[in-house]
Amino acid sequence: MTAAEIIKGISLFEGLAPSEIEGVLCVCERVQFKRGACLMRQGQPADSAFILESGSVEVMTRLPGGGETGVATLDPGSVIGEMALLDSGLRSATVVAREPAAGYFLERDGFHMMLAQRNRAAFTIQVRITQTLCRRLRELNARIIACDAPESVAPAVHETAASPDTARRGRPSFDCRAFLPVLPLFRNFSAAEIEGFAGLAEVLELGRGQLLFYQGEAATACYVVVRGAIEVTGAQSGLRHRVGVLGPGRLCGAIALIEDRPHSLSAVARERATLLEIGKAAFDRLFTGDDRVAARFQNAINHELLQSLARANNHLTRLISQSRIRGGRKDRKQAEELQHALATEDCRTA
Numbered sequence: 001m002t003a004a005e006i007i008k009g010i011s012l013f014e015g016l017a018p019s020e021i022e023g024v025l026c027v028c029e030r031v032q033f034k035r036g037a038c039l040m041r042q043g044q045p046a047d048s049a050f051i052l053e054s055g056s057v058e059v060m061t062r063l064p065g066g067g068e069t070g071v072a073t074l075d076p077g078s079v080i081g082e083m084a085l086l087d088s089g090l091r092s093a094t095v096v097a098r099e100p101a102a103g104y105f106l107e108r109d110g111f112h113m114m115l116a117q118r119n120r121a122a123f124t125i126q127v128r129i130t131q132t133l134c135r136r137l138r139e140l141n142a143r144i145i146a147c148d149a150p151e152s153v154a155p156a157v158h159e160t161a162a163s164p165d166t167a168r169r170g171r172p173s174f175d176c177r178a179f180l181p182v183l184p185l186f187r188n189f190s191a192a193e194i195e196g197f198a199g200l201a202e203v204l205e206l207g208r209g210q211l212l213f214y215q216g217e218a219a220t221a222c223y224v225v226v227r228g229a230i231e232v233t234g235a236q237s238g239l240r241h242r243v244g245v246l247g248p249g250r251l252c253g254a255i256a257l258i259e260d261r262p263h264s265l266s267a268v269a270r271e272r273a274t275l276l277e278i279g280k281a282a283f284d285r286l287f288t289g290d291d292r293v294a295a296r297f298q299n300a301i302n303h304e305l306l307q308s309l310a311r312a313n314n315h316l317t318r319l320i321s322q323s324r325i326r327g328g329r330k331d332r333k334q335a336e337e338l339q340h341a342l343a344t345e346d347c348r349t350a
Contacts, residue, residue: 003030003053003104006077010051012128013121020121027110033097039080042094046084048107052076055101060094073098082129083309085111086302092313118290126298127288133305134255138264140312145234145241147319176203176226176274183249185224185300189293196293200286201276206269212252215266219256221279225249228273234265244311245270251304257283258301 004021007013013021028051033039039050042062052074059072059080071093074080080095085108114122180186180194189197204223206212212223215235223230230246243265246252256263257280278286286297 006053007051010077010079012079012082012125016121016124023114023119024106024121024125025104027114028104028106030102030104032102033100035097035099037097037101039095039097039101040091040093042091044091046081046089046091047109048105049082049085050080050095051104051106052078052080052101053103055103056098057095057101058098060096061092062094068094083133083306084108086126086129086133087299087306089306089310115295123290126302130298130302130305131258133302133309134258137305137309137312138255138259140309140316141234141243141265144243144312144315144319145236147323173205173274174227176276179226183224183226185249185251185304188299189296193293193296197286197297198276200282201278204275204277206273206275208269208271210269212267212269212275213263215264216262218262219253219260219280221277222251222253222257222283223267223278224251224276226274226276229270230267230273230275231270232265232267244308251301254283254301254304258287 003025004018007021007025008016013024039057054076056073056075058070059074060068060070062068081091083089085106111122115126177198180198181191186194201224212230213219225246225248227248230252232243232246232252233240234243235241252267253263286294287301
């Protein structure tokens with residue numbers, strides 16, 4: 001089986017024309033590894049994805065108390081580390097060849113060059129990686145909620161929170177647009193691109209404790225926090241678990257729109273907050289567009305998702321350590337399951 005035949009069977013490349021797959025292979029570097037060779041090492045900078053053409057590899061991760069453990073064996077057709085194509089980061093696991101192996105490294109710089117050229121195949125791959133990130137983050141948040149202690153015994157949904165329909169829309173209480181260039185989300189936007197983005201959004205102001213959206217609600221918009229803070233929580237068994245607090249420059253609610261599914265978490269204003277509301281139609285236009293404003297927003301979404309994933313990983317690491325310290329049989333089993341979930345972040349199979 002040729003490399004192109006292997007690649008077209010991988011979900012990341014599914015549906016691409018043979019000429020598009022050949023175009024991707026043109027910016028890849030083909031490499032071979034002897035048995036026992038290290039393809040990538042945990043903690044090292046991640047700047048490429050690896051497509052396994054032949055042979056098999058073992059994925060290993062460091063244990064908190066020292067040593068390493070194997071968490072997966074990957075066969076031809078597997079993709080490893082595709083999240084590195086979106087943004088810089090560190091490898092979450094070590095990958096070693098179990099037998100002679102060959103494959104292709106697709107570097108982030110080459111991939112971004114294809115995106116800059118408005119290459120359809122690269123854009124399709126980027127969207128699919130973003131969707132993988134969303135699923136991964138949703139799954140990790142669900143594990144955190146299942147394993148973590150609740151923040152309080154408050155009801156899962158804030159029964160006293162005001163509906164977002166009563167929020168103040170329209171003219172903000174301060175010069176909102178002048179504040180946008182200092183937000184991290186817009187760090188790579190030009191002034192004209194910020195104006196173009198803001199023109200697609202509506203200003204929304206929430207009072208302290210006001211509900212933005214609730215878990216299980218259909219998604220109609222996503223939000224950029226301009227001022228204030230939004231608390232994100234998940235519910236289980238009638239109790240509320242805090243997942244995070246989003247400050248200025250953070251995105252909220254984008255995952256549900258990307259996956260076209262209800263919100264998996266609830267969001268409430270922790271303090272008086274000013275937001276930019278991007279309705280579903282405007283969001284779809286930005287997420288699927290190929291103009292400069294859309295490209296900037298797509299990069300911002302991926303950066304936000306990777307930041308959120310890193311925070312979720314840190315939270316899981318703390319839970320693993322706590323389970324190991326408690327030391328009971330159930331705790332050890334939980335630690336092993338969480339360790340496996342954490343280590344397989346950087347590895348995807350066909």
